[in-house]
Amino acid sequence: MPGDENLTRKMRRLIETVDIANLLTEPLTRSIRDILRVSAAELGAREASVLIRDGAEGDLRFLVATGEVASKLLDLKIPAGKGIAGFVMSSGQPMAVSDVEEEASFYAEVDRETGYSTQMILATPLRHNDEMIGVLEYINRPGDQPHQPFTPDEMDKAALFADAIASLVSAYESAKLFRDLGEKIVGTDEDMEIDSIRSWLEDLRSSAEHREMMDLAVLIREIASRGDAERVLCREVLESVLRFSDTRGDTSFLSL
Amino acid sequence: MTNVSKIEAGYSPDTETFFKIDEGWRSATGLGVSVAIVDSGIDTTHPDLTDKIVETVEARLDGKRVVFEPSDAGDSAGHGTACAGIVMSIAPGARIFSIKVLGAEGLGDGQAILAGLEYAINKRYQVINLSLGTTKPQFFAPLHDLLDRAYQAGCIVVAAANNLPQPSFPSVFSSSLISVVKSGETDPLNFGFHFGEVIELTAPGVNVRTAWPNGGYRNLTGNSFACPHIVGVIARLLERHADLTPFQVKSALYAIARQNRGQGTET
Numbered sequence: 001m002p003g004d005e006n007l008t009r010k011m012r013r014l015i016e017t018v019d020i021a022n023l024l025t026e027p028l029t030r031s032i033r034d035i036l037r038v039s040a041a042e043l044g045a046r047e048a049s050v051l052i053r054d055g056a057e058g059d060l061r062f063l064v065a066t067g068e069v070a071s072k073l074l075d076l077k078i079p080a081g082k083g084i085a086g087f088v089m090s091s092g093q094p095m096a097v098s099d100v101e102e103e104a105s106f107y108a109e110v111d112r113e114t115g116y117s118t119q120m121i122l123a124t125p126l127r128h129n130d131e132m133i134g135v136l137e138y139i140n141r142p143g144d145q146p147h148q149p150f151t152p153d154e155m156d157k158a159a160l161f162a163d164a165i166a167s168l169v170s171a172y173e174s175a176k177l178f179r180d181l182g183e184k185i186v187g188t189d190e191d192m193e194i195d196s197i198r199s200w201l202e203d204l205r206s207s208a209e210h211r212e213m214m215d216l217a218v219l220i221r222e223i224a225s226r227g228d229a230e231r232v233l234c235r236e237v238l239e240s241v242l243r244f245s246d247t248r249g250d251t252s253f254l255s256l
Numbered sequence: 257m258t259n260v261s262k263i264e265a266g267y268s269p270d271t272e273t274f275f276k277i278d279e280g281w282r283s284a285t286g287l288g289v290s291v292a293i294v295d296s297g298i299d300t301t302h303p304d305l306t307d308k309i310v311e312t313v314e315a316r317l318d319g320k321r322v323v324f325e326p327s328d329a330g331d332s333a334g335h336g337t338a339c340a341g342i343v344m345s346i347a348p349g350a351r352i353f354s355i356k357v358l359g360a361e362g363l364g365d366g367q368a369i370l371a372g373l374e375y376a377i378n379k380r381y382q383v384i385n386l387s388l389g390t391t392k393p394q395f396f397a398p399l400h401d402l403l404d405r406a407y408q409a410g411c412i413v414v415a416a417a418n419n420l421p422q423p424s425f426p427s428v429f430s431s432s433l434i435s436v437v438k439s440g441e442t443d444p445l446n447f448g449f450h451f452g453e454v455i456e457l458t459a460p461g462v463n464v465r466t467a468w469p470n471g472g473y474r475n476l477t478g479n480s481f482a483c484p485h486i487v488g489v490i491a492r493l494l495e496r497h498a499d500l501t502p503f504q505v506k507s508a509l510y511a512i513a514r515q516n517r518g519q520g521t522e523t
Contacts, residue, residue: 081359087296087333090358090368091388093418095335095478098463130391149463149475152438 021179039161045138052134069114094124098149122150286347286491292381294372295336297356299469314356322371332359341467346488387480389424403432416483438482449513459485
């Protein structure tokens with residue numbers, strides 16, 4: 001229980017793990033969004049989005065999207081095999097449609113939900129280690145109609161961008177798995193009084209010590225991102241601190 | 257003449273004298289030829305496809321086995337309907353069999369494709385359109401085995417390449433099937449053959465206008481839509497010569513593609 005010192009320590013580690021995973025997912029989605037913006041400009045597309053597998057049945061959900069209806073898209077799911085994205089996900093075949101008219105098609109449903117008007121789509125699979133993990137979509141051209149359809153050359157470029165994005169999506173999913181697992185452990189242990197645990201966790205999150213841990217994690221991440229030399233130095237310094245900490249209790253510096 | 261010199265003969269400018277083409281295929285319709293579309297299902301109510309679809313079956317997981325049952329679920333994605341529409345535009349006399357493997361609940365993608373292909377081979381459909389693929393290495397050997405079975409059974413499997421950095425199966429197999437990649441060509445009968453390339457056939461696949469569920473039409477781009485062009489041509493060839501083996505069909509496609517190039521129409 002919360003009062004138990006051992007449990008407290010374990011819970012604290014768990015929460016720190018979850019928070020670090022959270023810290024990792026946010027920059028990853030930001031990087032994906034950056035690539036979407038750059039690649040959409042390169043392909044002459046108005047918007048772009050990334051859909052990822054949601055559950056074991058092959059359903060899809062929007063992970064990142066650009067444009068004015070991006071936030072509405074993030075709530076939407078696409079059932080397995082449905083629509084162009086569903087087909088690309090299950091078949092592994094990229095495709096482009098240059099005239100997605102408003103009729104009883106799947107994209108009409110998405111458009112109704114978001115208030116957007118989808119006219120053209122280029123969809124290509126996201127693969128990581130031979131596994132299908134999602135779909136990359138480019139939607140419409142900027143400016144007034146008529147628009148040129150997406151070209152085979154643009155399709156090839158999209159496949160290259162998909163390769164880079166797939167690596168980031170995979171990293172995101174690993175971090176999210178970590179986070180979900182931690183939250184599941186916290187949320188499903190029957191021996192714990194969930195409400196009191198949650199309130200205790202809230203206190204913990206807002207504590208100065210916890211914030212300090214988070215600052216440290218961010219600092220390390222920042223140093224590691226500066227380059228290989230910085231990462232190696234950081235590791236050596238931290239290991240040195242750890243060794244010092246391990247020996248401090250029973251060894252005097254004088255005897256070294 | 258050795259085998260090698262026969263192959264070389266295929267490269268010579270006078271290849272048409274080596275392969276004598278029966279030009280009757282150009283006016284054929286694929287009458288009576290059975291064509292399986294292993295895909296997302298087909299909208300059988302589309303005006304272009306009414307009365308052309310002989311049978312529609314759908315994959316279902318029964319324990320650990322995949323079974324196929326009659327289905328009126330139509331097409332959940334539009335892709336199968338689009339492929340059927342292209343085949344019909346070239347070979348309106350063909351008999352289409354829809355084998356729905358995508359969109360079925362609980363089925364792994366590769367597993368469903370393999371099961372659909374095996375079903376089509378067991379049924380001895382003459383031409384099998386496979387505008388699908390997988391990059392999962394665990395399917396390499398089973399797919400190779402299935403395609404050998406198709407070859408020996410005389411079923412002609414036509415697969416779409418993908419344009420991704422990774423190789424996809426089965427389109428990278430070159431001996432036991434016919435693989436197709438898209439070209440910007442607009443004449444539906446004007447395809448190309450590139451001997452020595454991993455994907456040997458090129459066919460129209462850019463902005464192709466074809467059938468779409470709910471009676472509509474779409475302009476589509478992708479290797480998926482090059483594949484059914486070749487399927488349609490093969491259906492025409494088989495109408496004229498029903499006993500052609502997969503090897504002979506490939507040779508005929510090669511000869512016709514050279515003819516196309518000779519006429520300056522192939523891109």
